[in-house]
Amino acid sequence: MARTERPSRTNTADRRRRLSQNFLADPGAARHVVRVAGVGPRDLVVEVGPGEGAITRHLAPAARRVLAYEIDPRLAERLAERYRDPARGVRVTRADFTRVRPPREDFALVGNIPYARTADIVRWCLAAPHLTCATLVTQLEYARKRTGGFGRWSRLTVTTWPEWSWSLAGRIDRHRFRPVPRVDAGLLVLRRRRTPLVEPGRMGGYRRLVDLGFEGVGGSLGASLRRAHPVRRVDRALESAGIARSTPVGFVAPGQWLELFAVLDG
CATH class of the missing domain: 1.10.8 (Helicase, Ruva Protein; domain 3)
Known part of the structure; x- marks a missing residue:
């Protein structure tokens, strides 16, 4: 019988770098992300890059339903097995999130997103017609750049401001992630305005x-x-x-x- 070899630590590290994976390892920080998102029992939530499920663990009991999209096949399979019971309200799909069609009903989005895909994911969010709010763990520098944290305002923020508010809801120390990234994270919140500031x-x-x-x-x-x-x-x-x-x-x-x-x- 052929022996199935386990992936080496080197291969795992290479995959994490390629997919820009830094998993949130602090339960308190994960709970804080969900608390900031303000998810309730009537909400449909899309989770981007659930990884090992640190945030999913707190989203599942808070939301009506969670649609989790994970690009890493090993992580997607593992998480799908954990939430195989439909009663838990979590559906895990292996997919490149930026190619996924958004739900046709109001939904919130939460994610500890791959830093290398931040621009693509934010672009997806802004184009989703039924997205009400996105709570994203990003590089702190990116979050500050988009929210005027350096005393300057980006073109994207200014352009979308009449329809979306951009805010920095806190900082997450880099040592709360595994592997430890080079920089701290910021909690970026994008919220669609109920009444646009420009007609x-x-x-x-x-x-x-x-x-x-x-x-x-x-x-x-x-x-x-x-x-x-x-x-x-x-x-x-x-x-x-x-x-x-x-x-x-x-x-x-x-x-x-x-x-x-x-x-x-x-």
Whole structure:
């Protein structure tokens, strides 16, 4: 009979690096993630990259149903076996999450996501029509970048701000993961606004304004806006939003962009 060889530690380590796997090893931190997500007994929850099930363990009793997507075949099989009883309300699927179709009903999303796939997963979230809230464990630097933590605001955050709020709900020390990553994690929360801050029919104009500002040749936001709007109107909009004429685009907060749009598109 042929002997089935167990995967070596080297192979396991290589797979973890390739899949960007850092498992949450602290039960308290896992509980905190679920608590921040605010999952309730009526909620459908999609979990991204459940890994060894640290967060799943706390999601399952809190939610109505959990759809867990794991790309690693060994981990997916192991977790599916643990939750084989349908009464536990967890369905585990081996899949690349970014290629999965979102549910056709309201749902929340939770995940200790692979750092290397953060941009793809966030893009999936923003495009999912029935997603209400996403609670993501990401690199701390990424979470701070998207939430103005460095005193600067990213183009993605500003563009989506009328429809989504972005917030940093805490920091998770890197030593609470196995293997230990090089950096601490941040708990990023994306929440769809019940009432958009810009009317849906005007979102195209708002996005064009943001594009104009961020695609400037250089210098200030005001200089970029003056390429398409009268000088006096731009100056009035900057004053109304409390933005100095020499302010670089990255230092303009989302709320100030809304005021700019109200004046320039009003």
